[in-house]
Amino acid sequence: MSVVYEQTHLDRLESESVQIFREVAATEERPGLLFSGGKDSVVMLHLARKAFWPAPVPFPVMHVDTGQNFDEVLAYRDRTVERYDLQLVVASVQDDIDAGRSHEEYAGAPRNRLQTATLLRGITEQRFGAVFGGARRDEEKARAKERVFSFRDEFGQWDPRNQRPELWSLYNGRHRRGENIRVFPLSNWTELDIWSYIEREGIELPSLYYARPRTVVERDGMLLEVNRFVEPRDGEVPFEAITRFRTVGDATCTGCVESGAATAAEVVAEVAAARITERGATRADDRISEAGMEDRKKEGYF
Known part of the structure; x- marks a missing residue:
């Protein structure tokens, strides 16, 4: 057979x-x-x-x-x-x-x-x-x-x-x-293939990619995590939100998104429904022609 x-x-x-x-x-x-x-x-x-x-x-x-x-x-x-x-x-x-x-x-x-x-x-x-x-x-x-x-x-x-x-x-x-x-x-x-493969292979990633409470500020239409590179400017009020990062780059211009996806399987489901690319949504310097x-x-x- x-x-x-x-x-x-x-x-x-x-x-x-x-x-x-x-x-x-x-x-x-x-x-x-x-x-x-x-x-x-x-x-x-x-x-x-x-x-x-x-x-x-x-x-x-x-x-x-x-x-x-x-x-x-x-x-x-x-x-x-x-x-x-x-x-x-x-x-x-x-x-x-x-x-x-x-x-x-x-x-x-x-x-x-x-x-x-x-x-x-x-x-x-x-x-x-x-x-x-x-x-x-x-x-x-x-x-x-x-x-x-x-x-x-x-x-x-x-x-x-x-x-x-x-x-x-x-x-x-x-x-x-x-x-x-x-x-x-x-x-x-x-992006969906990448996350599906990460889930299938059990690949470890930096914790930034998964949802948890973070202190953020809203700037240029994005949520930026407050850290040693990003401090609130005049008029910006820090607040706590449950967020994750879809892409990782320079901390000064890479935003996070509100999300409850704390596992690879949950991220797969979220990405499958997304209609905006990760760079278009969260990279300030990539918002160019x-x-x-x-x-x-x-x-x-x-």
């Missing part, structure tokens, strides 16, 4: 991502994986570990540190690096500010946009030929234009009109010295 094994939707996504990791490891010189401690990079690392198990992950992970990260995320990053014996590279935005390569608009300003110069410096210093990123096509329109293998020139720039075909999932990662390939193993995943985000990507932003 023959047994037919039928893959689920998540199985197919997992298989595709694992194949991408193995393809890069076999064909590209000195790959690296961007790891922020956010849910997408956590899932990406989980898939990388599966791709090479029982061997360790064969490339370093790099965190582009804005200097304004949530404390829970940094603690999670360090626990994860120790648990899986990863090689961690930290590229610091503050180092670029101190060296005069980047400039803050004002003291305490959001630093998400300053990450580009730091990212490009980190890639150059580590001589990465390929860099894995956790971007997904469903996040916003500019990212939807990306291929899985995204070519970047010697200046780290991206040309959306000069993309390589990827028919039948055949990838072309050839490049000259100084150029690099940005690789997006989660391109075909959605499609052209504006595309310009940032052309400069080297992920």
Whole structure:
């Protein structure tokens, strides 16, 4: 009697991502994986570990540190690096500010946009030929234009009109010295897929992603958690609300949402009913036009 094994939707996504990791490891010189401690990079690392198990992950992970990260995320990053014996590279935005390569608009300003110069410096210093990123096509329109293998020139720039075909999932990662390939193993995943996979695999996340009482202020149409980076301004009245974060970034401009979802299963149900992307709802600096985000990507932003 023959047994037919039928893959689920998540199985197919997992298989595709694992194949991408193995393809890069076999064909590209000195790959690296961007790891922020956010849910997408956590899932990406989980898939990388599966791709090479029982061997360790064969490339370093790099965190582009804005200097304004949530404390829970940094603690999670360090626990994860120790648990899986990863090689961690930290590229610091503050180092670029101190060296005069980047400039803050004002003291305490959001630093998400300053990450580009730091990212490009980190890639150059580590001589990465390929860099894995956790971007997904469903996040916003500019990212939807990306291929899985995204070519970047010697200046780290991206040309959306000069993309390589990827028919039948055949990838072309050839490049000259100084150029690099940005690789997006989660391109075909959605936010709902990510959370469904987190639930299925029992993946640990920073506590920010789950609902609990937090002290917040309302600013720019968002709820910002009051912490060492965010203090109430004149006229703002802090209050307590049960919230969680849909995405994690610079603490000065990443908002939370009112929610009672305290487990992965509850988040899956909530995300399934959502009609606004996590970035559109909770990232102040991502509330820009499609052209504006595309310009940032052309400069080297992920």
